Amino acid sequence: MRHKSFSAMECPTARTLDQVGEWWSLLIIRDALHGLTRFDEFQQSMGISPNSLTRRLKELCDNDLLERRPYQDNPPRFEYHLTERGRDLQPVVEAIAAWGRKHMTKGKGAVRLVDAQSGELADPVLVDRISGKEVNTDDFRYTVTKNAPDSKRARLPSE
């Protein structure tokens, strides 16, 4: 997006899409719903490049979906917390995750489903990471896999 203004439409769906911005933004929201708050937590979790993360974070703060909150003075450090607007996106994230679980679960080591305790979203690696457990990233990767052999979209410029 961004090439044209979905905000210019009165349709609430389009305007929402414009607010949320890029797909990365939704993934950041999802991570935030999981309890992540810090720059490098997000970065590690998603394999996003730091400058892109900066941009997305800034955009989300500008749109009042995240709130930038200092947690340390010297050097200055910030946490990113969901606002009410941001938290209200949970049903969206859940709906997307539900669809993914139903329709994107064939092939290459099926995705593990919901957390039985919480009944919450569904990302075991993240859950483990939050709780401090080590994660077998051969089994599950949230960092980007270079050379995904079965994806027609995987295009590596440098190899």
Next chain:
Amino acid sequence: MRHKSFSAMECPTARTLDQVGEWWSLLIIRDALHGLTRFDEFQQSMGISPNSLTRRLKELCDNDLLERRPYQDNPPRFEYHLTERGRDLQPVVEAIAAWGRKHMTKGKGAVRLVDAQSGELADPVLVDRISGKEVNTDDFRYTVTKNAPDSKRARLPSE
């Protein structure tokens, strides 16, 4: 998106985002949920340029969210119908629309809410258009408004 493969992640949310593709795709799905099936219905409804629509339609068919179905031989014409995968995106669209109704309803002529009869989604212009009524596009526009004055994103290259 598209610069990197979200499919390469095991996370169902990311994979879903990759499947759905661009925001336009979700809007097309939404229109399809409203009952639209034909090329120019989509085009009129969203103000998308025809070639972009062609691309999005093709992508959606490739991803098995829409099905291309001939309805006329000479000249060959097609309708685009939701598959089960596509129809299953309804909760996603609804969640997004709900968020938009709650959080994007201030300013410039608030958005009218749900269709009382159907209880379904929430786009009055579309509803009217489907039912054949004329629509006051000064009041509600689904075509793109050039020069949206209050949107910092509205950037018009040619004026």
Next chain:
DNA sequence: CCGTATCCTCCACGATACTG
């Protein structure tokens, strides 16, 4: 009317390098 082909622009992203 229902699309498709071509060209071009713009912007999200990654790579890389840098700062406190």
Next chain:
DNA sequence: CAGTATCGTGGAGGATACGG
């Protein structure tokens, strides 16, 4: 560690023109 600055690229999307 927690970011920011700069640069290059690919792909989405619009304009336009064309075809059945």
